[in-house]
Amino acid sequence: MYFAIIKPKYGPSAAAGNTLQYIVLRRWHPAGYTGEPGRTVARPQHRDATTSCRGPVLSRQAPEIIRDPLWDNIRLEPAAVAALDTPAVQRLRHVRQLGHAFLVYPGATHSRFEHALGAYHLTRRALATLDERGDLADIGEADRLAVRLAALLHDIGHYPFSHALEEAGFTHHEQLGAARLRAGALGEVLRALGGEALITSISAMIQGTSTSPLAGLISGSIDLDKIDYLSRDARMCGVPYGQVDVDRLLASLCLLPTEVNRREVGVLEKGTSALESLLFAKYQMYRNVYWHHAVRSATCMFKRAVRTTVRAGAIDAAAVADATDGTLTTLLLEHDPTGLACAVHERRLYKRALDLPATAVPEQMPAWLWNDPERLEAAEEALAISLELPRGGVLIDFPERANMLQVDLPLLTRAGVVERLTDAGRTGQLGLPHVADELYRTARRLRVFTSEPRRLDAIPAELREQP
Numbered sequence: 114m115y116f117a118i119i120k121p122k123y124g125p126s127a128a129a130g131n132t133l134q135y136i137v138l139r140r141w142h143p144a145g146y147t148g149e150p151g152r153t154v155a156r157p158q159h160r161d162a163t164t165s166c167r168g169p170v171l172s173r174q175a176p177e178i179i180r181d182p183l184w185d186n187i188r189l190e191p192a193a194v195a196a197l198d199t200p201a202v203q204r205l206r207h208v209r210q211l212g213h214a215f216l217v218y219p220g221a222t223h224s225r226f227e228h229a230l231g232a233y234h235l236t237r238r239a240l241a242t243l244d245e246r247g248d249l250a251d252i253g254e255a256d257r258l259a260v261r262l263a264a265l266l267h268d269i270g271h272y273p274f275s276h277a278l279e280e281a282g283f284t285h286h287e288q289l290g291a292a293r294l295r296a297g298a299l300g301e302v303l304r305a306l307g308g309e310a311l312i313t314s315i316s317a318m319i320q321g322t323s324t325s326p327l328a329g330l331i332s333g334s335i336d337l338d339k340i341d342y343l344s345r346d347a348r349m350c351g352v353p354y355g356q357v358d359v360d361r362l363l364a365s366l367c368l369l370p371t372e373v374n375r376r377e378v379g380v381l382e383k384g385t386s387a388l389e390s391l392l393f394a395k396y397q398m399y400r401n402v403y404w405h406h407a408v409r410s411a412t413c414m415f416k417r418a419v420r421t422t423v424r425a426g427a428i429d430a431a432a433v434a435d436a437t438d439g440t441l442t443t444l445l446l447e448h449d450p451t452g453l454a455c456a457v458h459e460r461r462l463y464k465r466a467l468d469l470p471a472t473a474v475p476e477q478m479p480a481w482l483w484n485d486p487e488r489l490e491a492a493e494e495a496l497a498i499s500l501e502l503p504r505g506g507v508l509i510d511f512p513e514r515a516n517m518l519q520v521d522l523p524l525l526t527r528a529g530v531v532e533r534l535t536d537a538g539r540t541g542q543l544g545l546p547h548v549a550d551e552l553y554r555t556a557r558r559l560r561v562f563t564s565e566p567r568r569l570d571a572i573p574a575e576l577r578e579q580p
Contacts, residue, residue, distance in 0.1 A: 176188045176189055176190055176191070177189040177194050179230060181227070181230060181231065181234070182348065183231060183341075183344060183345050183348055184231055184234050184235075187230050187231070187233070187234040188234075188237070189230075189233075190261070192258060192261075192262065192306050193233060193261065193262065193265055195302045195305075195306070196262060196265060196266065196299065196302055196303070196306075197265070199297070199298040199299040199302055200297065200298060200299075201269055201293050201296070201297060201298070201299040202226070202229070202265075202266070202269065202299065203226075204437060205224060205225040205226040205229060205268060205269070205271070206224050206226040207224065207437035207438060207439055207440075208224060208225045208226075208271055208272075208273055208274075208437055208438055209221070209222060209223070209224055209225070209273075209274065209275070209438050210223050210224060210225055210227070210228050210275070210342065210345070210346065210349075211223070211275055211346060211349075211350075211402070211403075212274040212275030212276070212277055212408075212412060212415075213274060213275075213277075213408055213411035213412055213415065213457065214275075214350065214402060214403070214405070214408050216407060216408065216411050216457075216460055216462070217402075217405050217407045217408050218349075218350040218351065218352070218402065220349045220350060220351055221346070221349050221350050221402075222349070223345060223346075223349045225268045225271055227345065228268065228338075228341055228342055228345060229264075229265050229266070229267070229268055230265070231341035231342075231344075231345055232264040232265065232267060232337050232338050232341045233261060233264045233265040234341075235264070235337040235340055235341055235359075235363070236260060236261050236264035236330055236331075236337050237261060238363055239330055239337060239363055239366050240257060240260070240261070240327075240330075242363055242364060242366055243366060243367065243368060246367055248367055248368040249368075252326065252327065255307060255310075255311070255314075256314070256325060256327060257327070258306070258307065258311070259307070259311055259314040259315055259318065259325070259327075260318060260325070260327040260328075260330055260331060262303070262306075262311075262315055263314075263315045263318035263319055263331045264330070264331060264337060264338070266290070266294065266299075266315060266319065267290070267318075267319050267331060267338060268286070268290070269289075269290040269293050269294065269299070269319075270286040270287060270288065270289030270290025270291070270292070270293055270434075271286045271289075271290070272286055272289075272433065272434060272436075273433075273436050273437055273438045273440075273441045273442075274412075274415060274438060274441070275412075277412045277415055277416050277419075278416070278419060278433065280412075280416060280483075280486070280512070281416040281419060281420050281486050282420070282486040282487070283430060283433065283434070284430075284434070287319055287320045287321070288320070289434055290316075290319050290320075291316040291319060291320055294312050294315055294316055294319075295312055300312070303315070318331040318332065319331065319332075320332075324375075326368050326375075326376040326377060326378070327368075327378065328377075328378075329377055329378030329379075329522065330378055333378060333521075333522060334388075334519065334520050334521055334522045334534075335362065335366070335378065335380065335388060335391065335522060339391065339395065340357055340359055340362065340391065343355040343357055343391070343394045343395060343398055344356075344357055344359065346398060346402060347394070347398065347402075350402055352398075352401060352402060354394060354397035354398050354401050354402070355394045355397065355398050356390065356394055357387070357390050357391050357394050358386070358387035358390045358391075359387075361383075361384060361386070361387040362380075362384055362387035362388060362390075362391060364384070365380045365381045365383055365384020365387060365388075366378060366379075366380060366384075367379055367380065367381055367525060369523040369524075369525055369531050370523075370531060371523050371531070371533075377522065377523055378522065379522050379523035379524055379525060379531070380522065380523075380524055380525070380534075381524075381525050382524060382525060382526045382527050383527075385524070385534075388520075388534075392518050392520070392549075395517060395518065396517065396518060396552045396553070396556055399514065399517060399556045400555070400556040404512060404556060404557070404558065406465055406468065406558075406560060407462055409510050409512065409560060409562075410462045410463045410464070410465075410508075410510075410560075410562045411457050411460075411462055412510075413463070413508040413509075413510050413562055414453045414454075414456060414457050414462065414463060414508065414562075415453070415454070415457055416486075417451060417453055417490070417505060417508060418445055418449045418451055418453040418454040418457070419433060419441075419445065420486065420490070421449065421450060421451050421453075421505075422444075422445060422448050422449045422450065422451075422454075425448075425450055427444075427448035427449075427450075428444050428445075428448060432444070442454070442458060446458060451505050453505065462562075463508055463562035463563055463564055464562065464563060464566060465560055465561070465562060466500075466507075466561045466562065466563045466566075466567040466568055466569045467559070467560060467561040467569040467572070467573075468558060468559075468560050469558060469559045469560075469572070470554065470555055470557070470558050471553075471554040471555070471557040471558065471559065472551070472554045472555060474511075474559050474572065475572075478511070478559075478576070478577070479576075479577070479578065479579050482509065482511040482559075482576065483511050483512060483513035484513070489509060492509060492575045492576060492578070493505075493507045493508055493509050494507070495575045496509070496561070496573055496575040496576070499573065499575065500563065500567050502563060502564060502565060502567070503564070505564070506563060506564040506565065507561065507562070507563055507564075508561075508562045508563075509559075509560070509561055509562075509576065510558075510559070510560045510561075510562065511557070511558075511559045511560070512557065513557070514553075514557075515553070517549075517553050517556070518536075518549035518552060518553060519536060519549075520534050520535060520536055521533075521534070521535050521536070522534055536549060559572070559576075561573075561576075
């Protein structure tokens, strides 16, 4: 069977019978490219599960192989190839996984597209493990396909430059992703593969609202998204911090009963050390890469540039959501009234006037520091006046990720008993959650960045004001 790019052929023959005539523009086969341009083919006017407005979506039977620097060979089933071959997914090639981290770690230019492939690959491996264990006996192919495609498409709504714009108050990417599943060529492909039911199932998994027993592979304490991004980010940054015992962790996955007629993704007792490696890798990567001071300085500058440019009406939020790293940078360099986008582009970053670990910050600090961009910006301008700096000369950063080391999943003990692993840990088995809050507080830092050299010896009053 072949894939083909086709266009309508108009003329007398097009009206004959109940078929339309099409011209083959390009035709290929899993074994290699085949030409035959100009050949006329017939196609039914109606669409069924194997066709879409773009032509056959399931005609390819053999899997595709993609070479990946982390997982080596990634096998793609025909349904995954059809989804990948849409503009919405191809856009992810041009969205960096780690935002501005490449300004510190030059190798961190890998994309959301690569990460999507990796998450899909790990999901296939996890399903194979569960199937061998007999845990999928009562789970149909439609549900298995949904979880595989959810892994592939989980970042379909992602903004340019990582999570910065969500911090800046823009709509969360999961919501954008759910909408994009139904739009354009991707929506047509998914409807051809499984109708609205498939789209609804994928959407629920991406947004963390699914009740499927397999939902924990997409969103949860050991979702495969985490395993790929920690491993991939560490590899591409050239740091040793993101090491996860992937093989052991995947081999320990199982479906366990948690409520009446309900099962969840859990782990065997032998996998607790591998789970701990995942949690500690996450802590190390946040402390050394994701929340590196220069990365956060560039992120804060970028957030202010985008917010100001959107507020000025030069670009709108929809254009920002649809952009790639490159197109958004181009728009900002042309329209940003603050000059911050140009400064980030040239790596002229704000410097630290204050840098405190959360362990040295009072616990009663106001929540607007991390969840109210408008109030934060007002405090930044007030502090700029106090420090005799121009408007936009102060940026405050206190990123929040309260669930960084959160654990909540079932565990099957060697005695055959199902227990619940939570943040309280399990004596003799999982000790990291006992110190999770302290680790989180050492990774998290309160910083004040300034456009000109300044030094603050204490937390200024502008940051302590309650709303």
